Amino acid sequence: MGAADVLESAQRFADPGQAADALAQRVGEVIRYAVRARGRASLLVPGGRTPVPLFEALSGIDLPWESVYVSLTDERRVPPADPASNARLVDEYLLNGQAADAHFYPLHREGIDARADEAACGAALSMLPRPFDAVILGMGTDGHTASLFPGDPSLVRGLDPDTEAHCVATRAPDAPYDRLSLTLHTLTSSRWIALHISGQEKWQTLQSGIRAGDPQRFPVLAVLSQKKVPTHVYWSA
Numbered sequence: 618m619g620a621a622d623v624l625e626s627a628q629r630f631a632d633p634g635q636a637a638d639a640l641a642q643r644v645g646e647v648i649r650y651a652v653r654a655r656g657r658a659s660l661l662v663p664g665g666r667t668p669v670p671l672f673e674a675l676s677g678i679d680l681p682w683e684s685v686y687v688s689l690t691d692e693r694r695v696p697p698a699d700p701a702s703n704a705r706l707v708d709e710y711l712l713n714g715q716a717a718d719a720h721f722y723p724l725h726r727e728g729i730d731a732r733a734d735e736a737a738c739g740a741a742l743s744m745l746p747r748p749f750d751a752v753i754l755g756m757g758t759d760g761h762t763a764s765l766f767p768g769d770p771s772l773v774r775g776l777d778p779d780t781e782a783h784c785v786a787t788r789a790p791d792a793p794y795d796r797l798s799l800t801l802h803t804l805t806s807s808r809w810i811a812l813h814i815s816g817q818e819k820w821q822t823l824q825s826g827i828r829a830g831d832p833q834r835f836p837v838l839a840v841l842s843q844k845k846v847p848t849h850v851y852w853s854a
């Protein structure tokens with residue numbers, strides 16, 4: 618399946634609440650299956666604003682959360698209490714209600730340099746069952762996914778299919794914060810991937826990316842066009 622086919626088979630919803638509910642139900646099924654089959658499940662989630670209704674929906678689903686190991690696709694290198702922290706977002710909106718029993722492994726450690734933080738990020742991920750059972754990615758209107766940004770010199774490392782690195786320290790030319798991102802190789806060391814986006818502008822970004830065919834300009838394309846693991850697009854107006 619090529620990137621255009623992935624887009625063609627996207628699930629499209631009238632509003633963000635519907636997309637979040639449908640995706641939450643599907644992730645619930647994936648988690649239930651993984652726990653039944655292997656005793657534990659791993660879930661990677663994005664940051665930003667799009668996943669808030671998804672986290673709220675997921676946290677209300679009755680799942681064997683005590684067997685679920687959660688981490689992030691990427692993080693801003695800010696203190697955990699900072700409003701920009703993706704770990705804080707997960708803490709506020711996902712690890713509540715039924716989901717309070719999940720095990721959460723933040724990626725970023727304060728007070729260390731970028732290379733040491735890459736290693737800390739890899740160590741956090743090593744606590745999760747692999748391959749990851751469910752990876753949910755977001756996307757920016759510039760075509761970045763996780764924190765793999767166009768125009769960032771570290772994108773080459775992030776997209777290198779043969780890299781041994783789990784995480785890469787990144788810095789977007791036009792976006793705030795030093796960041797950590799899982800590499801493409803690590804994101805796709807998974808059984809199931811969803812791309813969760815909303816708004817016409819992001820839909821157009823996806824179409825432009827597919828037309829351009831260049832993952833260096835539209836890093837999300839690297840996920841959509843890889844053949845290791847199927848990607849499911851959940852979009853809402």
Ligand SMILES: O=C1O[C@H](COP(=O)(O)O)[C@@H](O)[C@H](O)[C@H]1O
Nearest residue numbers: 663664665666667755756757763
């Ligand atoms: O900075 C980030 O941006 C993207 C997209 O965020 P959104 O607010 O437009 O939903 C997100 O997927 C990524 O995890 C985050 O760190």
